[in-house]
Amino acid sequence: SGVRLINIDGKQANGTGRTRSKNGAFPNLQTLNIYDSSSGICLSMKNIDKKTNEIPAAQEALLLLDIKGALLTCDALNTQKKTIEIIKERKGNYVCALKLNHQTFYKDVNDYFTDEKLREIRKSETDFITSIDKAHSQIERRNFYLTEDIKWFPEKGQWKGLKAFVCYEKIITDTTTGNVTKERRLFISSITD
Secondary structure (H helix, E strand, C coil): CCCCEEEEEEEEECCCCECCCCCCCECCEEEEEEEECCCCEEEEEEEECCHHHHHHHHHHHHCCCCCCCCEEEECHHHCCHHHHHHHHHCCCEEEEEECHHHHHHHHHHHHHCCHHHHHHHHHHCCCEEEEEEEECCEEEEEEEEEECCCCCCCCHHHCCCCCEEEEEEEEEEECCCCCEEEEEEEEEECCCC
16 A cells, blocks of 8 residues: 655635725635545645645644654645654654755755765665656656765754655756756655655
8 A cells, every 4th residue: 555645735726816805805715735645635624814824724734633654745834843743743754845944954954965975875776766757858857865864963853753854856958959957955854765
C-alpha cells in the first residue's frame, strides 16, 4: 500500500469575490485543505478569512486527524515550529518547504548546498535521485539531494523530528534554442529515505 501522503495547502477560489456591492468589496473565497492524496479524499476543508489565518486553521485541523505513520507535506507558509510539533506528536512525518519567510534558516540551508556539496551527494548514490522528461521541445531534469548532515544548524532542536535537508533542482533545456533555466527549492524533513 505504500506511504500515506497528506498535503496541507491553502487555496483561493478565483472569481468568487466581488469588488463592489452595496455592502462593500468581498474577497475571493479562501480555504485550507488537508488532502489525502493516497486515497483521493479531502480530510479537512475550512474556510479562512485570509491567507494568514491558514496557519492556525491547519494546526487546529491536524489535532483532529489520525495522521499516525503518514507523510505530510506543506508549503513554506505552513512550515512552522508549532505545526511540525503537532505532526510529530501525532506520530506523523513531514517534508516541508523552506523559503524566505524563515530568512536566516533558508539562507543557511541554501548556502550549505554548494555546487561542491551537491557533487559529493550525487556521488553517494543513496541520497540522490534524478528523473528526466522530454516533451514540447524541452528536456526537464529533476535532481533531489538529501543530507542528514544537520549538526551544523544551530536551531535544529527547535524543529521537532528534524533529520534532513533536501535540495530540489529543476533544470529545463529548450532543445530549439539551447536556453537552460534552473530552479532550486529547499525542504526540511523528518525522514531520511
